[in-house]
Amino acid sequence: MDQKFQIIAIVLFFLVTGFISVHASEPGYTIEKNARFTLYPGKKNDPYSMIIPLRLKHYGKIRVSLSKLQFSGKKVKFISFPPKGAIRLWLVNPKVINKHNVPSKYIYKEKFIMDPTRDYLEYYIDEPELIRNHGKYDLYISNMTKNTVTGAYHLQYPGSMQESRESREQARAQLPDLSIEDIDLTPSNNLRVTIVNKGKSGLPYAAWSKKYHSTTMLKVYRNGKAIGGASLDRIDPDKHLRQPGGKVIYISNIKINQTSEINVGINPNLIKEVTFKNNALLKVLSPQHKTQKLPDLIISKVFLTPQKKVGITIRNIGQSGIPEACWKATGAKACSLKLEINGKSWGGATLKIIDRSKRLKYPGGTVNYISNYTVNRPTRISATIDSLSVVKEKNERNNSYSTELRP
Structure with a gap:
């Protein structure tokens, strides 16, 4: 059977025969979907996959875990080396055309499962993203072995507005939290900005990737007019903000030569944080005039x-x-x-x-x-x-x- 038809067939099989328990009728309950699955052996660069369409009405946290995994044969054989996991869970934009070759830009989150008692996929969807995607997501469960795999998956996502808020707050509590702690001037009147990560997690490593090198993470305004900025790789080349509590002092090449109202902002809605309320600081700064030693x-x-x-x-x-x-x-x-x-x-x-x-x-x-x-x-x-x-x-x-x- 063609791989494309295998995928469609397994989705239809799941929708018809899978046992599903849904608790969404009462406010405050999480929608839970539990179902058994069978994944047939895959091939290198073409793992056998089942696709579960998700249609969400509320923002919040999605969590997918597996249990009761059983593999055919005496030994698990992986389709690629080094193996990352026996099962790959990945959340994908349904707009992708070729289900066998999904570009990375369509993948929201992925997780390779080696130990189902420890490994799981978790992804937080905020309200703007939910609206932008019309609540449509596809969950892929892929077999990364040459064995037939049976088991069960457990899917949870918010089923009411109240629970969406609770899920959002729980997820946000574990996010980084950038704060502009202070802005002042150096003795040579260069603008100096002190930035602290007050969150419980560090900034994602991807924030320093080439993708963001041309992105202005720090913006500076003088008397209401933009006068410059900097990307994260310039602000924090040593990645201090990767750690909770990390602190960096950035000295820009912007000079303040007269008393001005300076407004500095960090992370213009690019990276998820606990709050954006402490991402900016406004102060009136006056240049320090050096006293020249003169005769008298x-x-x-x-x-x-x-x-x-x-x-x-x-x-x-x-x-x-x-x-x-x-x-x-x-x-x-x-x-x-x-x-x-x-x-x-x-x-x-x-x-x-x-x-x-x-x-x-x-x-x-x-x-x-x-x-x-x-x-x-x-x-x-x-x-x-x-x-x-x-x-x-x-x-x-x-x-x-x-x-x-x-x-």
């Missing part, structure tokens, strides 16, 4: 020498020294001292003359400059250092000093 020149004192000459004390109270180039500059590019006598410009000198020993080249440096002006009567002296604002300083407003000198 002041006139700390204007005085008279015993010879009645005007003396000026200049100090560098900054955290950095005056650049070497200032001692070589001339004219408008020179750091100069300007003197005013009774409000009128008198003259001055460049740094090369004021500080021949280059004491102002170092933080805390102090130098005394003695001018040629002689004070013979009460005179107001005003002195300004770096009068042309050539030197970049921490404070540009403390360069002047004015006092009255009396001989």
